[in-house]
Amino acid sequence: MHGNMMAIEVGVVKSQIEGIEGDLKTKLLAAMKAAKQGGSGLCILSEDDRFRIALGATMLRIDENEKEHLEFEIRNLTSLGAMMSGIPVDVNALLSSVEESEWEPLGLVKLWREVEL
Secondary structure: OHHHHHHHHHHHHHHHOOOOOOOHHHHHHHHHHHHHOOOOOOOOOOHHHHHHHHHHHHHOOOOHHHHHHHHHHHHHHHHHHHHHOOOOOOHHHHHHHHHHOOOOOOOHHHHHHHOOO
């Protein structure tokens, strides 16, 4: 059931950001605000779930280059989370990928914390 609730919320947030134009950061911020406001209002989900919902809704609204950028950010965030949990991570490879990236870091967690309702 949890997966179904998440899918519903992603769809609701996606529809709430349909008219948003601009760069990836602008779309992310709009999705984060909508997710923090509760999406459909029917499901009570954790803050972590709402963060994931915002990312999922954004993925459905962006072009291929923006998807690559967001996937890159998510991979790095996942690697850092794994490292903090004690899972071995090749830190040198992680840092190299960030340094060699063509994209300016978005700072997903920082953006999430800055979004106000």
